[in-house]
Amino acid sequence: MTTPPEYETLEAFVEYLRDDERDSVTHNELQLLNFHLNRPVKKLRIALVEAGFALAERPSERQIRGFRANSHNRWQSFPSHGGSGWNQINGFAGQNG
Secondary structure, eight states: OOOOGGGSSHHHHHHHHHHTTOOEEOHHHHHHHHHHHTOOHHHHHHHHHHTTOEEOOOOOOOOOOOTTOOTTOTTSSOTTOOOSSHHHHHSGGGSOO
């Protein structure tokens, strides 16, 4: 596998970011840099912070339930929510025998 020129050395990556006029690094870029340079992520991150770059925040993947959301889909917003309550009453707990 050939290494892209911006991932050959840490200095080349810093130069690539400065040429692109960026002030942050994504998590994916940090993982690619780790893969190509075979250096610990923590040391790469410290070196990039010392060079003046911040680590970008990851976007939230959480889905927010709206007003008209299905109340029986308990995994949609809060994974430990038990649903509407009717399932527990109508299920095995509500049966005789």
